[in-house]
Amino acid sequence: MSALVRRLLTAALLVGAFVTVGAAPAQAACACSGPQSTLLQRIKAADAVFTGTVTAVSRPDGTAPMASPSGGLGATEQAIEHEVTAETVYRGRVDTPEQTVTTTPRNRATCGLGQLATDRRYVFMVQAGGAAAEPVWTDNGCSGTRVATAALVTQVEDVLGKGEPATPPPPPPAAVLTDVDTSEPTPLSRAVAPGLALVLVGLLGLVLVGRLGSRRG
Numbered sequence: 595m596s597a598l599v600r601r602l603l604t605a606a607l608l609v610g611a612f613v614t615v616g617a618a619p620a621q622a623a624c625a626c627s628g629p630q631s632t633l634l635q636r637i638k639a640a641d642a643v644f645t646g647t648v649t650a651v652s653r654p655d656g657t658a659p660m661a662s663p664s665g666g667l668g669a670t671e672q673a674i675e676h677e678v679t680a681e682t683v684y685r686g687r688v689d690t691p692e693q694t695v696t697t698t699p700r701n702r703a704t705c706g707l708g709q710l711a712t713d714r715r716y717v718f719m720v721q722a723g724g725a726a727a728e729p730v731w732t733d734n735g736c737s738g739t740r741v742a743t744a745a746l747v748t749q750v751e752d753v754l755g756k757g758e759p760a761t762p763p764p765p766p767p768a769a770v771l772t773d774v775d776t777s778e779p780t781p782l783s784r785a786v787a788p789g790l791a792l793v794l795v796g797l798l799g800l801v802l803v804g805r806l807g808s809r810r811g
Contacts (some may be wrong), residue, residue, distance in 0.1 A: 636738030642686025680760035705735030
């Protein structure tokens with residue numbers, strides 16, 4: 595085999611290896627990336643859409659999430675819980691400002707959002723999860739939650755309208771207690787006495803009027 599042929603084979607092997615390595619990240623790309631995941635589709639697929647500010651971050655076990663050297667969260671880290679003060683609700687049942695949003699860890703092979711920044715306002719496009727008494731919203735990275743820029747809020751309002759404020763439900767009306775009369779009933783003779791007195795007074799008046807009339811006659 596000539597030197598030229600060996601050089602050509604070596605070059606072909608290098609090109610093949612480069613193509614194989616270069617194709618790996620594309621295969622590992624998260625499933626929700628691509629043109630099929632438009633903003634409109636994510637809005638329609640969300641159980642709730644609302645703006646809100648992250649006030650606190652924790653993991654379900656109560657420990658603070660640990661950031662990886664790359665700035666994201668490692669694949670082995672648990673899901674992250676965010677306490678959120680909701681502001682404007684565009685879709686879904688968000689009865690109170692206090693809401694919980696759970697995100698998944700972020701790494702090169704997944705779509706997870708990782709840890710959201712505290713004191714920052716987001717447009718949450720989330721799915722319902724958790725118990726009905728304590729609703730928890732989730733975003734696995736494909737739901738569409740993003741920082742609430744003016745442009746994004748405008749796009750959401752173009753689809754869902756201006757939204758409603760996330761206000762707590764009004765408190766139930768206070769119960770009015772009425773005292774029950776537990777005293778003994780008034781005897782019949784005592785109850786009727788005032789009426790009889792008035793009748794007697796009336797009769798006496800008529801008698802007097804009659805006598806005065808007879809004297810004048």
